[in-house]
Amino acid sequence: MSVEATIRDIAELLPTAQTACKLLFQECYKAGIRNVFITETYRSQERQNYLYAQGRTRSGAIVTWTLSSKHKSRLAWDIAVGPPNTLYDASILNKVGAIARKLNITWGGDWAGSIDRVHFEINSTWKMPSGYKLEGNIVVPTSSTVPVQFDPKEEVPMSQIWNPGSPAMQTAAEAFIAQAVQEGIIQASHLTDLQNKQMTTDRLLGLYITIDQRRNVTK
Known part of the structure; x- marks a missing residue:
């Protein structure tokens, strides 16, 4: 795959990260935030190198501060905001970040010196906080034209996570x-x-x- 291409499929994340990502989108849906979508999940080292070069040895604005990202470990995902809001609407991203904190999901908006509001990640030892669960089938969109979909009546078999x-x-x-x-x-x-x-x-x-x-x- 070209280093210029992004992978948006959450199936490319590790099982625990898939669960965390789905839980975040579920809680966003319940909070009325339904126009956010995935822009990137897994990222190869080659793509990380390519992005790091942007704004340094290659033209363009700087988009990453590290050569080592949890995207490479399949433990991170980036999001954006769909219409009617702007793509990186800070007010919406801040609301998502506040929800992430409650779920023990690390939000790039909390980082000092290198704020990255679109970025979310977990450690491999992440566990679902007490009082939360996947309450049904959550469809995590990868396009601004598709809203978050949640069906609380449909159970989510664990076999779908891996x-x-x-x-x-x-x-x-x-x-x-x-x-x-x-x-x-x-x-x-x-x-x-x-x-x-x-x-x-x-x-x-x-x-x-x-x-x-x-x-x-x-x-």
């Missing part, structure tokens, strides 16, 4: 698990099950959390 049908996600997950196996953090049987598409959402999420915690212990 999408093994996504080649990019499958490749990334395999690489992550394979590295953990090589480090001796987890057993090789986990990688085999993932490759054979016998990995449930809950189990994969648990592995990510376990690996992250064990790596932090050894730092």
Whole structure:
């Protein structure tokens, strides 16, 4: 894929980030904010390098302050605002940011010195705050022409959060698990099950959390 192209599909995020993103959009919908949409989810290192060069070694305004972003880790997403508001309407983004804080989602608008109101991210150990849940089917739009859609009557099966049908996600997950196996953090049987598409959402999420915690212990 070209470094100029953006990926907007939340299925390219890790399962826990998909849950956090859906919860944020659900709570926005309930608060009456229904004209926000995703502009980017996963970002390769090559694209991150390309964006970082803008305003530095390539013409254009600076759009990122780092070569290392949680977009690369599939734990971040950017949004924008649709009509009748302007694309980066600060009043709407501030409202979304306030909701994100309640959900323990990091909002770029809170960053000192490098405010990024369109950016939201989580850690791999993020857990849904007490008192919240996905209350139905939430459709997260990737276009300004489509409003946020929420059907509280429809339950959301956990199997929808991890999408093994996504080649990019499958490749990334395999690489992550394979590295953990090589480090001796987890057993090789986990990688085999993932490759054979016998990995449930809950189990994969648990592995990510376990690996992250064990790596932090050894730092």
